[in-house]
Amino acid sequence: MSRPKGFKHSEETRRRIKESNTAHGMHGSPEYRAYNSAKNRCTNPNNKQWEDYGGRGIKFLFSSFEQFFTELGTKPEPKRKYVLDREDNDGNYEPGNVRWLTTAASALNQRPGEHHVLTMEVARLLRQQFATSEYRLRDLARIHGISNKTIQHVLKGHTWKEKDRQEKTYDNYT
DSSP, X not given: OOOOTTOOOOHHHHHHHHHHHHSSSOTTSHHHHHXXXXXXXXXXXXXXXXXXXXXXXXXXXXXXXXXXXXXXXXXXXXGGGEEEEESSTTSOBOTTSEEEEEHHHHHTTSOOOSSOOOOHHHHHHHHHHHHTTSSOHHHHHHHHTOOHHHHHHHHTTSSSOOBOTTOOBOOOOO
């Protein structure tokens, strides 16, 4: 969004921008992005995830990034495999209820939705539907309410393996 020619922020706004960008020196870091994303999900009704967070009463109770960072510390390596997680999925983002958790472990802490529960029957159905070539991976994800990545794991036989009595695997449908 462009500003009118000659536009200047107020002194207070310039101070807040400078402070937020330089006070902790971590603006743009994975830890700051996690802080900012969680705060936005809980406080901004225009956020696409608002309904699952702020809209259902989840509050963001950290008073500053510094407090958040003191509670959690640096995101473990490899950073891409860790996400911000609440131990009590119905609890707030607050000291004592947040942690860095692997994406795989965090998936087990999610609220089950109407179509978000993966069972062996659903895994079989996914494989059958994919095998027909009528459904693309993203179509299956939308239909079943399951992430693309989870469906890939099911289709490649990394999860929900089906074995017969001789321990032969029948789920490699890639």
